[in-house]
Amino acid sequence: MSSPLDRPAPRTATRPFPGGGSARPGGERSIDLPSRLAVRACGTERSHDSQESPVGPDSPSGLLADILALHDALAAEPSLEPGPRTDALFTALVALAVAPRAPREVDAVLADPRLTERLPDLRARCAAGEYALERAWAHRVLAADDPHAALEAFPYLRNYRDLTRIEYHAVAGHAPRAPRRALFVGAGPLPLSALLLARHGVRVDAVDIDPEAVELGGRLAAALGDDVRVGAGDVLDLGDLGDHDLVCVAALVGLDPAEKAAALAHVRARMRPGALVLARSAHSLRGLLYPVLEVAGDDLGGLDPVAVLHPHTDVVNSVVLARVPA
Numbered sequence: 001m002s003s004p005l006d007r008p009a010p011r012t013a014t015r016p017f018p019g020g021g022s023a024r025p026g027g028e029r030s031i032d033l034p035s036r037l038a039v040r041a042c043g044t045e046r047s048h049d050s051q052e053s054p055v056g057p058d059s060p061s062g063l064l065a066d067i068l069a070l071h072d073a074l075a076a077e078p079s080l081e082p083g084p085r086t087d088a089l090f091t092a093l094v095a096l097a098v099a100p101r102a103p104r105e106v107d108a109v110l111a112d113p114r115l116t117e118r119l120p121d122l123r124a125r126c127a128a129g130e131y132a133l134e135r136a137w138a139h140r141v142l143a144a145d146d147p148h149a150a151l152e153a154f155p156y157l158r159n160y161r162d163l164t165r166i167e168y169h170a171v172a173g174h175a176p177r178a179p180r181r182a183l184f185v186g187a188g189p190l191p192l193s194a195l196l197l198a199r200h201g202v203r204v205d206a207v208d209i210d211p212e213a214v215e216l217g218g219r220l221a222a223a224l225g226d227d228v229r230v231g232a233g234d235v236l237d238l239g240d241l242g243d244h245d246l247v248c249v250a251a252l253v254g255l256d257p258a259e260k261a262a263a264l265a266h267v268r269a270r271m272r273p274g275a276l277v278l279a280r281s282a283h284s285l286r287g288l289l290y291p292v293l294e295v296a297g298d299d300l301g302g303l304d305p306v307a308v309l310h311p312h313t314d315v316v317n318s319v320v321l322a323r324v325p326a
Contacts, residue, residue, distance in 0.1 A: 186250030
Protein backbone atom coordinates (compact mmCIF):
# COMPACT_ATOMS: atom_id res chain seq x y z
CA MET A 1 0.00 0.00 0.00
CA SER A 2 1.32 3.42 -0.86
CA SER A 3 1.55 6.15 1.74
CA PRO A 4 0.84 9.88 1.39
CA LEU A 5 4.57 10.40 0.97
CA ASP A 6 4.36 8.46 -2.29
CA ARG A 7 1.24 10.06 -3.68
CA PRO A 8 0.82 13.52 -5.21
CA ALA A 9 -0.72 16.09 -2.92
CA PRO A 10 -2.97 18.72 -4.42
CA ARG A 11 -1.38 22.08 -5.08
CA THR A 12 -2.73 25.01 -3.12
CA ALA A 13 -3.21 28.63 -3.97
CA THR A 14 -0.66 29.70 -1.40
CA ARG A 15 3.05 29.45 -1.96
CA PRO A 16 4.91 27.18 0.47
CA PHE A 17 8.32 27.39 1.97
CA PRO A 18 10.12 24.37 0.68
CA GLY A 19 11.75 21.58 2.63
CA GLY A 20 12.50 23.65 5.64
CA GLY A 21 8.87 24.52 6.11
CA SER A 22 5.91 26.16 4.52
CA ALA A 23 3.93 29.30 4.23
CA ARG A 24 0.58 28.66 5.79
CA PRO A 25 -2.80 28.94 4.09
CA GLY A 26 -4.48 32.16 5.08
CA GLY A 27 -7.23 32.16 7.69
CA GLU A 28 -10.87 32.76 6.98
CA ARG A 29 -11.04 36.19 8.54
CA SER A 30 -9.49 39.20 6.90
CA ILE A 31 -6.52 40.99 8.37
CA ASP A 32 -5.06 44.44 7.97
CA LEU A 33 -2.09 44.17 5.63
CA PRO A 34 -0.59 47.04 3.66
CA SER A 35 -3.03 47.83 0.86
CA ARG A 36 -0.26 47.60 -1.72
CA LEU A 37 0.06 43.88 -1.08
CA ALA A 38 -3.47 43.24 -2.24
CA VAL A 39 -3.25 45.13 -5.51
CA ARG A 40 0.26 45.05 -6.89
CA ALA A 41 1.02 42.90 -9.93
CA CYS A 42 4.21 41.03 -9.11
CA GLY A 43 6.94 41.09 -11.73
CA THR A 44 5.57 43.89 -13.90
CA GLU A 45 8.14 45.12 -16.40
CA ARG A 46 8.98 48.80 -16.61
CA SER A 47 10.29 50.85 -19.46
CA HIS A 48 14.07 51.12 -19.67
CA ASP A 49 13.69 54.55 -21.25
CA SER A 50 12.31 56.30 -18.21
CA GLN A 51 14.79 58.65 -16.59
CA GLU A 52 12.82 58.94 -13.36
CA SER A 53 13.27 56.63 -10.41
CA PRO A 54 10.24 54.36 -10.20
CA VAL A 55 8.23 54.85 -7.04
CA GLY A 56 5.05 52.89 -7.79
CA PRO A 57 3.94 49.69 -6.07
CA ASP A 58 6.06 47.57 -8.45
CA SER A 59 9.19 49.67 -7.95
CA PRO A 60 12.10 48.73 -5.70
CA SER A 61 10.93 51.32 -3.19
CA GLY A 62 7.37 49.94 -3.26
CA LEU A 63 8.59 46.38 -2.86
CA LEU A 64 10.87 47.39 0.00
CA ALA A 65 7.98 49.11 1.74
CA ASP A 66 5.94 45.91 1.48
CA ILE A 67 8.72 43.81 2.98
CA LEU A 68 9.37 46.23 5.83
CA ALA A 69 5.66 46.43 6.59
CA LEU A 70 5.41 42.65 6.78
CA HIS A 71 8.42 42.53 9.09
CA ASP A 72 6.80 45.14 11.32
CA ALA A 73 3.60 43.10 11.40
CA LEU A 74 5.43 39.86 12.25
CA ALA A 75 7.46 41.61 14.94
CA ALA A 76 4.24 42.90 16.50
CA GLU A 77 2.70 39.44 16.76
CA PRO A 78 2.67 38.06 20.32
CA SER A 79 3.05 34.53 18.92
CA LEU A 80 4.09 32.98 15.63
CA GLU A 81 2.03 29.84 16.20
CA PRO A 82 -0.18 28.85 13.24
CA GLY A 83 -3.33 30.95 13.07
CA PRO A 84 -5.24 33.23 10.70
CA ARG A 85 -3.05 36.28 11.27
CA THR A 86 0.39 34.65 11.17
CA ASP A 87 -0.65 32.35 8.31
CA ALA A 88 -1.65 35.33 6.17
CA LEU A 89 1.51 37.29 7.01
CA PHE A 90 3.86 34.45 6.11
CA THR A 91 1.90 33.68 2.96
CA ALA A 92 2.19 37.31 1.85
CA LEU A 93 5.92 37.35 2.57
CA VAL A 94 6.56 34.17 0.59
CA ALA A 95 4.48 35.48 -2.30
CA LEU A 96 6.74 38.54 -2.47
CA ALA A 97 9.87 36.41 -2.25
CA VAL A 98 9.06 33.96 -5.05
CA ALA A 99 7.49 36.34 -7.59
CA PRO A 100 9.61 36.81 -10.76
CA ARG A 101 11.47 40.11 -10.68
CA ALA A 102 14.11 41.96 -12.67
CA PRO A 103 17.60 41.50 -11.20
CA ARG A 104 18.09 45.26 -10.84
CA GLU A 105 14.96 45.49 -8.71
CA VAL A 106 16.09 42.66 -6.47
CA ASP A 107 19.61 44.07 -6.13
CA ALA A 108 18.25 47.49 -5.17
CA VAL A 109 16.02 46.05 -2.48
CA LEU A 110 18.62 43.72 -0.98
CA ALA A 111 21.24 46.47 -0.88
CA ASP A 112 19.02 48.91 0.98
CA PRO A 113 20.41 49.43 4.52
CA ARG A 114 16.89 49.50 5.97
CA LEU A 115 16.48 45.88 4.89
CA THR A 116 20.01 44.65 5.61
CA GLU A 117 19.63 45.88 9.18
CA ARG A 118 16.40 43.93 9.64
CA LEU A 119 17.24 40.82 7.64
CA PRO A 120 18.67 38.71 10.51
CA ASP A 121 15.56 39.32 12.60
CA LEU A 122 13.24 38.64 9.66
CA ARG A 123 14.93 35.30 8.96
CA ALA A 124 14.82 34.40 12.65
CA ARG A 125 11.08 35.06 12.75
CA CYS A 126 10.58 32.97 9.62
CA ALA A 127 12.53 30.16 11.28
CA ALA A 128 10.41 30.42 14.43
CA GLY A 129 7.19 30.40 12.43
CA GLU A 130 8.36 27.43 10.37
CA TYR A 131 9.21 25.44 13.49
CA ALA A 132 5.84 26.24 15.04
CA LEU A 133 4.04 25.07 11.90
CA GLU A 134 5.97 21.80 11.71
CA ARG A 135 5.41 21.14 15.41
CA ALA A 136 1.67 21.70 15.09
CA TRP A 137 1.44 19.28 12.17
CA ALA A 138 3.59 16.68 13.91
CA HIS A 139 1.18 16.69 16.84
CA ARG A 140 -1.78 16.53 14.47
CA VAL A 141 -0.42 13.52 12.60
CA LEU A 142 0.56 11.69 15.79
CA ALA A 143 -2.88 12.23 17.33
CA ALA A 144 -4.71 10.85 14.29
CA ASP A 145 -6.15 7.37 14.10
CA ASP A 146 -4.64 7.13 10.63
CA PRO A 147 -1.31 9.02 10.58
CA HIS A 148 -0.88 8.47 6.85
CA ALA A 149 -4.24 10.06 6.07
CA ALA A 150 -3.51 12.95 8.42
CA LEU A 151 -0.18 13.63 6.76
CA GLU A 152 -1.86 13.51 3.37
CA ALA A 153 -3.78 16.62 4.43
CA PHE A 154 -0.56 18.57 4.92
CA PRO A 155 -0.91 21.15 2.15
CA TYR A 156 2.81 21.33 1.29
CA LEU A 157 3.65 17.66 1.00
CA ARG A 158 4.13 18.01 -2.73
CA ASN A 159 6.52 20.89 -2.20
CA TYR A 160 8.71 18.75 0.05
CA ARG A 161 8.57 15.92 -2.45
CA ASP A 162 9.56 18.20 -5.33
CA LEU A 163 12.59 19.54 -3.46
CA THR A 164 13.71 16.09 -2.29
CA ARG A 165 13.40 14.72 -5.82
CA ILE A 166 15.54 17.57 -7.16
CA GLU A 167 18.15 16.91 -4.50
CA TYR A 168 18.22 13.14 -4.92
CA HIS A 169 18.68 13.31 -8.68
CA ALA A 170 21.32 16.03 -8.37
CA VAL A 171 23.27 13.72 -6.06
CA ALA A 172 22.74 10.64 -8.23
CA GLY A 173 23.89 12.56 -11.29
CA HIS A 174 27.18 13.58 -9.70
CA ALA A 175 28.20 10.37 -7.95
CA PRO A 176 29.46 7.02 -9.26
CA ARG A 177 26.51 5.35 -7.56
CA ALA A 178 23.30 6.40 -5.87
CA PRO A 179 23.73 7.23 -2.16
CA ARG A 180 23.19 4.29 0.17
CA ARG A 181 23.47 6.02 3.54
CA ALA A 182 22.78 9.66 4.33
CA LEU A 183 22.61 11.97 7.32
CA PHE A 184 20.10 14.79 7.44
CA VAL A 185 21.17 17.59 9.81
CA GLY A 186 18.40 19.84 11.14
CA ALA A 187 15.48 17.49 10.49
CA GLY A 188 12.95 19.44 12.57
CA PRO A 189 9.81 18.17 14.31
CA LEU A 190 8.23 17.16 10.98
CA PRO A 191 11.21 15.45 9.27
CA LEU A 192 9.60 15.08 5.85
CA SER A 193 12.85 15.61 3.96
CA ALA A 194 14.50 12.70 5.76
CA LEU A 195 11.43 10.48 5.32
CA LEU A 196 11.17 11.29 1.62
CA LEU A 197 14.86 10.69 1.03
CA ALA A 198 14.47 7.25 2.60
CA ARG A 199 11.72 6.53 0.05
CA HIS A 200 14.46 6.60 -2.61
CA GLY A 201 16.04 3.56 -1.00
CA VAL A 202 18.56 5.51 1.08
CA ARG A 203 19.28 4.54 4.68
CA VAL A 204 18.76 7.83 6.50
CA ASP A 205 19.90 9.05 9.90
CA ALA A 206 18.44 12.37 11.04
CA VAL A 207 19.59 14.67 13.82
CA ASP A 208 18.35 17.88 15.35
CA ILE A 209 19.65 20.04 18.16
CA ASP A 210 16.20 20.59 19.65
CA PRO A 211 14.99 17.85 22.07
CA GLU A 212 11.33 18.41 21.20
CA ALA A 213 12.06 18.08 17.48
CA VAL A 214 13.95 14.83 18.12
CA GLU A 215 11.11 13.40 20.20
CA LEU A 216 8.39 14.33 17.72
CA GLY A 217 10.42 13.36 14.68
CA GLY A 218 11.27 9.95 16.09
CA ARG A 219 7.67 9.22 17.00
CA LEU A 220 6.49 10.39 13.59
CA ALA A 221 8.93 8.14 11.71
CA ALA A 222 7.79 5.19 13.84
CA ALA A 223 4.10 5.97 13.36
CA LEU A 224 4.53 6.15 9.59
CA GLY A 225 6.61 2.97 9.49
CA ASP A 226 9.68 4.61 7.95
CA ASP A 227 13.17 3.31 8.61
CA VAL A 228 14.63 6.68 9.60
CA ARG A 229 16.60 6.95 12.82
CA VAL A 230 16.15 10.32 14.54
CA GLY A 231 18.59 11.39 17.23
CA ALA A 232 19.82 14.42 19.11
CA GLY A 233 22.92 16.19 17.92
CA ASP A 234 24.58 19.52 17.29
CA VAL A 235 26.24 19.65 13.89
CA LEU A 236 29.46 20.80 15.57
CA ASP A 237 29.45 17.69 17.78
CA LEU A 238 29.09 15.14 14.99
CA GLY A 239 31.68 12.39 15.05
CA ASP A 240 33.01 10.16 12.29
CA LEU A 241 30.86 10.33 9.15
CA GLY A 242 32.98 8.04 7.01
CA ASP A 243 30.11 5.58 6.49
CA HIS A 244 27.85 8.23 4.97
CA ASP A 245 27.78 8.80 1.22
CA LEU A 246 25.84 12.01 1.69
CA VAL A 247 25.21 14.61 4.37
CA CYS A 248 22.29 17.01 3.89
CA VAL A 249 22.39 20.28 5.82
CA ALA A 250 19.06 22.04 6.27
CA ALA A 251 18.75 25.70 5.36
CA LEU A 252 18.28 26.81 8.96
CA VAL A 253 21.43 25.12 10.26
CA GLY A 254 23.53 28.24 10.72
CA LEU A 255 21.57 31.45 10.20
CA ASP A 256 24.62 33.57 9.30
CA PRO A 257 27.48 32.85 6.86
CA ALA A 258 30.09 32.26 9.57
CA GLU A 259 27.92 29.71 11.39
CA LYS A 260 27.04 27.94 8.15
CA ALA A 261 30.68 27.80 7.04
CA ALA A 262 31.72 26.39 10.44
CA ALA A 263 29.03 23.71 10.21
CA LEU A 264 30.06 22.69 6.71
CA ALA A 265 33.75 22.69 7.62
CA HIS A 266 33.04 20.37 10.56
CA VAL A 267 31.06 18.00 8.33
CA ARG A 268 33.79 18.06 5.66
CA ALA A 269 36.49 17.13 8.18
CA ARG A 270 34.58 14.03 9.27
CA MET A 271 33.60 12.62 5.88
CA ARG A 272 35.70 10.56 3.51
CA PRO A 273 37.21 12.23 0.42
CA GLY A 274 34.84 12.22 -2.53
CA ALA A 275 31.67 12.03 -0.43
CA LEU A 276 28.95 14.57 -1.15
CA VAL A 277 27.42 17.30 0.97
CA LEU A 278 24.11 18.90 0.05
CA ALA A 279 23.39 22.29 1.62
CA ARG A 280 20.12 24.11 1.19
CA SER A 281 20.39 27.78 0.30
CA ALA A 282 18.29 30.48 -1.35
CA HIS A 283 18.61 32.99 -4.14
CA SER A 284 17.18 36.34 -5.13
CA LEU A 285 14.45 37.55 -2.76
CA ARG A 286 14.08 34.02 -1.41
CA GLY A 287 17.01 35.09 0.75
CA LEU A 288 14.48 36.99 2.85
CA LEU A 289 13.45 33.62 4.25
CA TYR A 290 16.67 31.61 4.34
CA PRO A 291 20.42 32.33 4.47
CA VAL A 292 22.19 32.52 1.12
CA LEU A 293 25.31 30.44 0.51
CA GLU A 294 27.89 32.29 -1.61
CA VAL A 295 29.55 29.42 -3.45
CA ALA A 296 32.34 31.60 -4.82
CA GLY A 297 33.41 32.71 -1.34
CA ASP A 298 34.29 30.91 1.86
CA ASP A 299 30.74 29.88 2.77
CA LEU A 300 31.26 26.19 1.88
CA GLY A 301 33.83 25.54 4.61
CA GLY A 302 36.46 24.09 2.29
CA LEU A 303 34.13 21.89 0.25
CA ASP A 304 34.50 21.83 -3.54
CA PRO A 305 31.32 23.09 -5.25
CA VAL A 306 29.82 20.67 -7.76
CA ALA A 307 26.43 22.11 -8.73
CA VAL A 308 23.98 24.84 -7.76
CA LEU A 309 20.29 24.60 -8.63
CA HIS A 310 17.92 27.55 -8.29
CA PRO A 311 14.31 26.39 -8.75
CA HIS A 312 11.91 28.92 -10.25
CA THR A 313 8.81 27.10 -9.03
CA ASP A 314 7.06 27.10 -5.66
CA VAL A 315 10.19 25.46 -4.24
CA VAL A 316 11.92 28.19 -2.26
CA ASN A 317 15.25 26.60 -1.38
CA SER A 318 18.19 26.43 -3.72
CA VAL A 319 20.31 23.29 -3.77
CA VAL A 320 24.09 23.53 -3.36
CA LEU A 321 25.93 20.28 -3.96
CA ALA A 322 29.57 20.02 -2.93
CA ARG A 323 32.26 17.35 -2.66
CA VAL A 324 34.75 16.57 0.10
CA PRO A 325 38.17 17.27 -1.45
CA ALA A 326 40.81 14.55 -1.65
